[in-house]
Amino acid sequence: MIKNFISKYWLIIKFVAVGTCNTLISFLLFTLFIKVSGEENYQASLFASWFFSSFISFVLQKTIVFQTKGNWLKEYVKCMISWSVGYGINALSLELIVQYFAFPVLIGQLIAIVLTTLCTFVLFKYFAFNRSK
Numbered sequence: 566m567i568k569n570f571i572s573k574y575w576l577i578i579k580f581v582a583v584g585t586c587n588t589l590i591s592f593l594l595f596t597l598f599i600k601v602s603g604e605e606n607y608q609a610s611l612f613a614s615w616f617f618s619s620f621i622s623f624v625l626q627k628t629i630v631f632q633t634k635g636n637w638l639k640e641y642v643k644c645m646i647s648w649s650v651g652y653g654i655n656a657l658s659l660e661l662i663v664q665y666f667a668f669p670v671l672i673g674q675l676i677a678i679v680l681t682t683l684c685t686f687v688l689f690k691y692f693a694f695n696r697s698k
Contacts (some may be wrong), residue, residue: 579630580686587625588678591618595674607663607670608656615652619645631694640693647688655681 571578588598591614598610627633633640653675661674 573664576630576690577686580673580689583622583625583630584682585683587622588616590621591615592674592678594618596671599670603660604670605660607674611656611659611674612652615648627688627694631662631689631696633694633696643693645690646692647685649680650688651681651685654684 580612584616594614594617595610598613599607623641626644627637627640657682658677659673662668662676663670666673670678
């Protein structure tokens with residue numbers, strides 16, 4: 566039963582595992598940038614952490630999760646488009662959570678990450694690393 570579950574959802578399991586590692590790296594960078602620049606600069610901190618963690622994420626998603634061959638530049642451009650959409654969702658939801666629901670910035674970012682993850686998976690699977698022709 567567990568073996569069937571793992572086999573059926575292996576791609577999602579790998580995505581979540583790699584994504585969790587990247588999310589931790591990104592969140593640690595976000596926290597560091599917040600500590601250095603101040604909480605009032607949370608949007609700049611979000612962009613900086615997104616920028617630095619995006620390349621690591623691309624390499625891990627390409628090689629471990631989706632295991633596509635070739636097309637590095639084409640897939641990287643598609644990933645950047647996917648991340649841009651994800652970044653927009655993250656930035657907007659973070660803004661709403663902090664400004665309208667008055668959550669602390671770091672808690673707001675944790676909530677925003679959950680909202681962004683599903684969107685990113687769908688974009689990566691069906692757009693950036695789509696193997697079907």
